[in-house]
Amino acid sequence: MSPPLQVKTPPAAQDKEQHHRDEFYVNLGLAFRTLREDLPLLFTEDPNYDIYRDDITFIDPLNTFTGIDSYKLIFWASTFHGKMLFREISLEVYRIWQPSENVILIRWNLKGVPKGSMGGQGRVSGYFKV
Template identity: 45%
Template sequence: MAQLLHLPDLAAARPPARRRGVAVAASGARVKQGEAGKRRVIRVADPVREGRLPVPPTPPLFAAPVTPSESPAASRRREEDEEERQRYYLNMGYAIRTLREELPDVLYKEPSFDIYRDDIVFKDPLNTFKGLENYKRIFWALRFTGRIFFKALWVDIVSIWQPAENLIMIRWIAHGIPRVPWDGLGRFDGASVYKLDKNGKIYEHKPRLI
């Protein structure tokens, strides 16, 4: 007769299956992969998120430098200085151009006097004259005596330059043919120094022979 053997319950002896799932880390934590494929949750402290440290402000990408505002008086003064400087260079350029164009004819033609100040001072090695009217008389006297003693008079400009910002220097040569029975030619080499004020007007003229 066959004998029945009692077999054990394999299902009961099998260990319970683990649930497979994904471990979700809390905010501010990271998940580390273990050697056996297990996942462990490691908490990492975040003082900023936890409110223990203030969040630093984010600087703007294009931030203009902060400069102190200029007072109205300083702004007005700066504009006045700029206008004065422009007026100076304008008058100075006009004075140089007028001298260059009119000085060759100054011994027989009256020059322009709007480049000079009313209180201009004329200084030669022997005399000093003050005032625009006296300055005009000097040129009138040169033209008058020139017509009496010379058949022809003219001036050649050798060079014009500025040794300083408020100075104009002109190197010139005056030529004259005297009224004599024989042929002759007079020549006078000289230089003139013109001083300019802050507005670019000439207030002093000093000629000399060299």
């Protein structure tokens, strides 16, 4: 019985593939760092949109939006409503991880003091899937 046929990838193709993998992990690290820094500032500063693809899709139980301009609008609306409804509001990021290729999950907790309240604080926990 003859040994199975082995196809060897040329060195140039191996180098290109390795470079692609290296670039992916560098970009993944940049995405993690950017999300960790930007999300807590959601209600005070614009996030860095450079980490998002132009064809990004936002999905929640009621809506689906596609495109970076729609995504920017969602962040703007979140900031606007946060400032309109709360006199104090913050977003804490608990964990960021990659459960599968091309997916980043962010576990967060939103805390705020609604306008007109006597100081009671509300909390909502959730996650973003990027």
